[in-house]
Amino acid sequence: MRFSLLLPTILIAACSSVAMDTPPPSTVFAADQPTVLITGANRGLGLEFARQYAARGWNVLSSCRNPDQAAALQMLAAEFPRVAIDRLDITSDADVQAIAGKYADQPIDVLLNNAGIYGELDEQSLGNFDFDELKRVLDVNAIGSLRMAEAFTSHVQRSQQKKIISLGGGMGTPGIGRLVRGHYFFKMSKAAHISAVVSLQADLKDSGILVTMISPGRVDTQMLEDSGWSGKSISAAESASLVISMIEGLEPKMGGRLITYNGIILPW
Numbered sequence: 001m002r003f004s005l006l007l008p009t010i011l012i013a014a015c016s017s018v019a020m021d022t023p024p025p026s027t028v029f030a031a032d033q034p035t036v037l038i039t040g041a042n043r044g045l046g047l048e049f050a051r052q053y054a055a056r057g058w059n060v061l062s063s064c065r066n067p068d069q070a071a072a073l074q075m076l077a078a079e080f081p082r083v084a085i086d087r088l089d090i091t092s093d094a095d096v097q098a099i100a101g102k103y104a105d106q107p108i109d110v111l112l113n114n115a116g117i118y119g120e121l122d123e124q125s126l127g128n129f130d131f132d133e134l135k136r137v138l139d140v141n142a143i144g145s146l147r148m149a150e151a152f153t154s155h156v157q158r159s160q161q162k163k164i165i166s167l168g169g170g171m172g173t174p175g176i177g178r179l180v181r182g183h184y185f186f187k188m189s190k191a192a193h194i195s196a197v198v199s200l201q202a203d204l205k206d207s208g209i210l211v212t213m214i215s216p217g218r219v220d221t222q223m224l225e226d227s228g229w230s231g232k233s234i235s236a237a238e239s240a241s242l243v244i245s246m247i248e249g250l251e252p253k254m255g256g257r258l259i260t261y262n263g264i265i266l267p268w
């Protein structure tokens, strides 16, 4: 049955540093609404996804590393009772297993693997490699997203829509990656995760789950700044809206593929 009543105490535990004089929001999921789980929902695209899915009436399992510092997300949860906030670092097995267990009975229609990092630019240029930084970037972008997919496969399988979506981009493909010098670690991490998406789709095909990587475009967030890009970009609100429409209109042929927010399948 698609229903959960999350008592205020759970939210208090999740957001342990929220001032106690602030009334804790209570989260009530609607049994007849779809559910999305979003990682890295405290800022950038993740926050926008949370806002837009909440406005559509979805149950929103928003997660982030530091809920007590996620003021905008807390305001969203105060406004929309179907928005839950959980502390989740995707590089932590313990965190991921705890949230998977907490929501064991909750079907999840869309797992949105949004959390990501770019890595320090100067440490990923030839001649100046810092391999500890490479491990950190891989740990989040490639391993963390795969860890989430494995932990939540059964939740997604029990849902109506059955979608596992990771955010990525053309930089991880050989075709586009070769046009831009440097940026090794970010490119490598997204390429590794595309490879995981391909394998996940093959393994999960019979269960009806669609696994896809979507490129959100160049989006005006902290990550774009971290990448050193100073050209054109679109807002997080615009990009999230396009990506959500893309997720809604996914076709079976897009499973195991990297597609752009406007539906172009990128060669891989």
Ligand SMILES: NC(=O)c1ccc[n+]([C@@H]2O[C@H](COP(=O)([O-])OP(=O)(O)OC[C@H]3O[C@@H](n4cnc5c(N)ncnc54)[C@H](OP(=O)(O)O)[C@@H]3O)[C@@H](O)[C@H]2O)c1
Binding pocket: 039, 040, 041, 042, 043, 044, 045, 046, 064, 065, 066, 088, 089, 090, 091, 113, 114, 115, 116, 117, 140, 144, 167, 168, 169, 215, 216, 217, 218, 219, 220, 221, 222, 223, 224
């Ligand atoms: N912006 C673009 O142009 C662009 C282009 C292509 C793909 N993307 C992809 O879009 C996704 C969202 O990026 P964005 O542009 O919104 O970047 P952003 O503003 O930098 O946000 C990144 C989010 O990931 C979270 N995060 C980082 N490490 C985490 C971890 N270990 N566990 C959980 N959360 C973690 C961050 O949380 P903290 O606040 O705690 O650090 C933050 O919420 C990324 O996967 C990115 O690769 C973005």
